[in-house]
Structures are given as C-alpha cells and as structure tokens.
Amino acid sequence: MGAITFPNVMIVSISWIVFDSKRLGSRHAKWSSRDHICPVTISARNANSPNWSNKMSITKPGKIEIAFVLMASRITRRSRYQKFIEEIGLKGGENVLDFGAGWGDNSYYIAKSLNQKGRVTALDVSEEWQTVAKKRLKEFHNIDFVQSDIRSSSLLNGSFDVIVISYVLHDIPAKERSEIIKSLAIKLKSTGFIQLREPTKERHGMPMDEIRSLMKKAGLKESNSTVGKKEFKARYSKS
Numbered sequence: 001m002g003a004i005t006f007p008n009v010m011i012v013s014i015s016w017i018v019f020d021s022k023r024l025g026s027r028h029a030k031w032s033s034r035d036h037i038c039p040v041t042i043s044a045r046n047a048n049s050p051n052w053s054n055k056m057s058i059t060k061p062g063k064i065e066i067a068f069v070l071m072a073s074r075i076t077r078r079s080r081y082q083k084f085i086e087e088i089g090l091k092g093g094e095n096v097l098d099f100g101a102g103w104g105d106n107s108y109y110i111a112k113s114l115n116q117k118g119r120v121t122a123l124d125v126s127e128e129w130q131t132v133a134k135k136r137l138k139e140f141h142n143i144d145f146v147q148s149d150i151r152s153s154s155l156l157n158g159s160f161d162v163i164v165i166s167y168v169l170h171d172i173p174a175k176e177r178s179e180i181i182k183s184l185a186i187k188l189k190s191t192g193f194i195q196l197r198e199p200t201k202e203r204h205g206m207p208m209d210e211i212r213s214l215m216k217k218a219g220l221k222e223s224n225s226t227v228g229k230k231e232f233k234a235r236y237s238k239s
C-alpha cells in the first residue's frame with residue numbers, strides 16, 4: 001500500500017464510491033465519513049436489512065473493499081482501536097480471543113499490550129480477512145490465526161480471559177446471534193469477560209436492547225456500559 005498522501009486518499013475514496021454505487025444502487029452510495037471504517041458494513045446496513053445478500057457480505061470482501069479498509073485503517077487506527085483496547089486494561093498475561101478479527105486492528109493493539117505469557121487468537125470466518133490479517137501482523141509471534149465458525153471451532157472451552165467483540169454481532173444474521181453468543185460464553189474462563197462494542201444506528205447496527213437480551217440469555221452480566229449516539233460499549237462476565 002502506498003503512502004498516505006492526499007491524491008492516494010482521493011483515488012481510493014473515489015474508486016470506492018463509484019464501485020459501491022454501481023454495486024448497491026445510488027441510494028447506498030450515500031456514505032458518511034463519520035461512520036465506522038468498514039465500508040462493506042456501511043453499505044450493507046445490517047444483517048437484517050432486506051438489501052442484505054451474500055453478494056455484499058462483509059465476509060467476502062473484494063480487492064477494492066480491502067484496499068479501502070486498509071487505507072482508512074492507516075488513518076484512523078490509533079483513534080478508533082488503540083483507545084478501545086487500552087480501556088480493557090489488560091495486565092499482559094491474558095489469553096484473548098479477538099472474535100471477528102477482520103483486518104487485525106484490534107489484534108494488533110492486543111498483541112502489543114501482552115507480555116510473554118499472553119496470547120491473542122484472531123478468529124474470523126472470512127478467508128479473505130484472515131489472509132489480510134496474517135500478512136499485516138506477521139511480525140507478531142503471540143497471535144494465532146483461526147479461520148472458523150466459533151460454533152464448530154476446536155478452541156478449548158473455558159480457555160479465554162477476555163473475548164473482544166468489535167463491530168461483529170450486527171453483521172451476523174439475527175437468527176444466529178444467540179447461538180454464537182452462547183458459544184462464546186462457553187469459551188470464557190469463569191473469571192473471564194467479553195468486551196463489546198457495536199454500532200446501534202438503524203441504518204448501520206443493531207439495537208442495544210437486543211445485545212443486552214442476548215447476553216442475558218447466555219448467562220452474562222453487564223457492567224461498565226456506555227451508550228453513545230452511534231455506538232454501544234459494555235463488559236459482560238459470568239460472575
């Protein structure tokens with residue numbers, strides 16, 4: 001990827017807008033730069049949307065989508081991800097699962113926060129995003145990459161101190177969310193917790209009440225929640 005110069009940013013942005021409007025129709029070309037950096041998610045709105053289809057799935061990004069996300073990541077990574085991971089307050093020796101790791105920005109900051117005892121598992125169902133994340137994070141020796149559905153993964157039950165869910169749940173079809181949260185809860189240690197952030201806008205996100213109800217059904221208790229205009233953040237633990 002080239003340097004972050006104004007022409008580079010303009011070329012990638014214009015390519016994306018042209019590509020996106022062709023693919024999704026002009027209504028979907030309205031894109032706010034203040035949204036989360038995942039353009040696929042922004043375009044697809046959410047997994048419940050009547051416009052949702054495999055063609056525009058977040059799990060099957062094309063080359064232009066990947067290029068756009070990586071360019072945006074280089075510009076916003078510190079403000080969007082570093083602060084979120086720092087807020088978790090990792091001590092260093094934790095076993096952390098980055099669920100729906102995508103292009104690896106959360107895993108990058110988690111890996112940097114850990115000492116020699118700690119490890120990150122960057123899990124994603126998407127082969128494309130796993131390839132991107134592996135390439136970007138190749139210098140880290142404390143990251144394990146797992147391309148799998150959490151429900152059928154061979155990750156050990158009760159093995160994680162922390163599970164990070166960052167902008168993933170809303171991308172999962174509504175009927176699968178409960179099963180997935182339950183599977184994640186099983187992977188947590190009894191003393192562990194889930195650190196979650198999800199967008200909550202109607203055109204991009206899911207209702208905060210649904211997140212709360214899913215977590216409750218999985219036997220998880222909420223603490224430290226923050227309700228923003230566009231984003232909901234909270235911690236969920238077993239005890």
Ligand SMILES: C[S@@+](CC[C@H](N)C(=O)[O-])C[C@H]1O[C@@H](n2cnc3c(N)ncnc32)[C@H](O)[C@@H]1O
Nearest residue numbers: 038058059100101102124125126129166167168
């Ligand atoms: C909007 S991106 C967020 C990526 C990353 N967590 C972040 O905050 O930048 C959503 C990611 O969730 C992944 N994803 C969607 N459904 C999933 C599932 N059932 N299991 C694991 N990952 C999933 C997608 O492949 C994609 O990489």
